[in-house]
Amino acid sequence: MTPARAVWLAWHEADSDGCKEWKLLGVFSTRERAEAAIEGRRGKPGFADHPDGFELASYVVDRDVAWLDGFVTVH
Numbered sequence: 001m002t003p004a005r006a007v008w009l010a011w012h013e014a015d016s017d018g019c020k021e022w023k024l025l026g027v028f029s030t031r032e033r034a035e036a037a038i039e040g041r042r043g044k045p046g047f048a049d050h051p052d053g054f055e056l057a058s059y060v061v062d063r064d065v066a067w068l069d070g071f072v073t074v075h
Contacts, residue, residue, distance in 0.1 A: 006058045008034035012041070014050035031058070 010025040025041065028034040038054045041047045047054075059065060 004063070005061045007061060008056055008058050010034040010037050010054070010056045012047060012050070012053045013055060014046075014053045031056070 008028045008031050010028065012023045012025060014021050025037045026034070028037065034056045038056065042051060042054075
């Protein structure tokens with residue numbers, strides 16, 4: 001059996017004109033690469049205005065992890 005493989009997602013979140021915006025920076029093979037992608041954007045236009053908006057998380061490939069029971073939209 002092949003061991004589970006994880007990937008790292010890096011993204012940036014910010015509010016713009018009252019709306020939440022998410023920008024996916026990429027999907028990476030290691031945490032270090034994801035962190036390097038974040039560091040490479042910290043001083044860039046837009047990102048520098050929201051320095052606390054960077055996030056990263058790991059996910060196991062080929063495994064359902066979210067929205068298993070559907071979703072509800074609240075307005």
